[in-house]
Amino acid sequence: MHGLASALDEARALAAALDERPPGARVALCPPATLIHRMSAVLAGSRVAVGGQDCRAEPAGAFTGCIAAEMLADAGASLVVLGHSERRGAYGETSAEIAAKAGAAVRAGLEPIVCLGETLADREAGRAFEVVLAQLGQSLPEVLAGHAFALAYEPVWAIGSGRTPTPPQIEAMHGAIAAALARRWGEAAERTPILYGGSVKAANAAEILALRYVGGALVGGASLTAADFLPIVRAA
Numbered sequence: 001m002h003g004l005a006s007a008l009d010e011a012r013a014l015a016a017a018l019d020e021r022p023p024g025a026r027v028a029l030c031p032p033a034t035l036i037h038r039m040s041a042v043l044a045g046s047r048v049a050v051g052g053q054d055c056r057a058e059p060a061g062a063f064t065g066c067i068a069a070e071m072l073a074d075a076g077a078s079l080v081v082l083g084h085s086e087r088r089g090a091y092g093e094t095s096a097e098i099a100a101k102a103g104a105a106v107r108a109g110l111e112p113i114v115c116l117g118e119t120l121a122d123r124e125a126g127r128a129f130e131v132v133l134a135q136l137g138q139s140l141p142e143v144l145a146g147h148a149f150a151l152a153y154e155p156v157w158a159i160g161s162g163r164t165p166t167p168p169q170i171e172a173m174h175g176a177i178a179a180a181l182a183r184r185w186g187e188a189a190e191r192t193p194i195l196y197g198g199s200v201k202a203a204n205a206a207e208i209l210a211l212r213y214v215g216g217a218l219v220g221g222a223s224l225t226a227a228d229f230l231p232i233v234r235a236a
Contacts, residue, residue, distance in 0.1 A: 002224055003031050008042050013226035015046035018233070022047060025216060025236035029223070030081050033067055040076025051079030051113070054087060057100035059107070069101070069108035080105050081218075083115040083139055085156040095138035102149070103141045113150045113195070113218065114139050116177070120157035128155075132173060133180050145185060150193045152218040153177060158198030159220065167211055170196055174213035202231035209236050 011029055018027060030051040031039050040050045052072040059068050072080055082105065083098035098114065105112040116135045118128040132153065140149075153173055158164055165173075174194050181189035196208055197218030208214060216236065223229045 001032060003035050005035075005038070007031060007035060007224075008038060010224070010226045011039050011042055011048065014229060014233075015043055015048050017226065017230055018047045023233050023236065025233065027233055028079055030079070033072075033075075036072065036077050037075040044076075049078050050076055051081060052077045052110075053081050053084070055080050055082070055101055055104060055108075055110075057097070057104045059104070069104040069110055073108045073110055077110060079111045079113060081113045081115065081152075083135075085115060085117050085154055085159060088115075089119075089156065095135050098139045099141045102139065103143045106141075106143050106147050106149075111148045111150070112144070113152055115152045115154055115197070115218070117154040117156045117198075123155070123157060128173070129176055133176060136177060136180055137184075140184075145188070148191075150195055150216070151177060151181075152195040152197045154197035154218060162199055164199050164204060164208075167207065170208065171211050171213060174211070178213045200232060202228065202235070205232040205235035 027047060028049040028051050029039065030053050033052065036050060036052060043050060055069040055072055056063055056066040059070050069080060082101045083093065087093045102112045102114055116132045118131045122128050122131045155165055177194050181192055193215030194213055195216040195218045196214050200208060200217045200219050201222045205217060209217060217232060219229065219232055222232060
């Protein structure tokens with residue numbers, strides 16, 4: 001829940017920098033719903049895509065305050081983040097609900113970014129892999145087969161805390177996710193990027209993005225200004 005109209009200037013600055021020096025990775029901004037339409041217009045023709053932060057599974061209905069995947073697409077979004085730790089934790093969303101949302105995203109022509117991650121209690125109890133792989137199995141509907149989507153591993157205990165898992169910890173979890181995807185969808189799973197999210201910033205981006213099985217980053221606070229986000233993009 002960050003961003004007023006002034007955030008459009010940051011989007012313009014990012015797009016201008018990437019136009020001057022094209023990035024080596026795909027780049028997207030996922031602003032609050034109030035900015036999606038305006039940001040899509042500002043970034044039209046640029047190297048930056050626009051996504052939503054969540055969607056409802058139903059295409060329409062009496063769900064006051066919610067946003068359908070079709071509404072996001074209509075506003076100019078091409079992606080949507082689903083199952084973020086805040087949605088799972090603060091709002092109690094289940095993996096089954098997230099799977100339904102992922103299906104809705106495909107229905108609307110959006111590329112879903114499905115988030116997975118364990119809490120500190122899970123990690124300390126030795127259940128990190130069990131929790132994350134269970135989320136993976138239950139959050140991905142079969143309709144995703146043949147469609148573009150991404151996964152994002154975000155250790156909940158690292159988000160906004162300044163704490164980051166060690167490189168071996170990140171590699172181990174991303175490797176387990178990649179193996180689980182391969183068991184389910186075979187070679188097609190290799191096209192699915194596994195992003196890392198959790199206190200990614202300019203100072204650690206290059207090291208994290210160089211790790212095996214890490215296919216990108218899901219960036220939070222460090223994406224709010226072009227000055228902070230651009231070094232992360234360049235690190236890719």
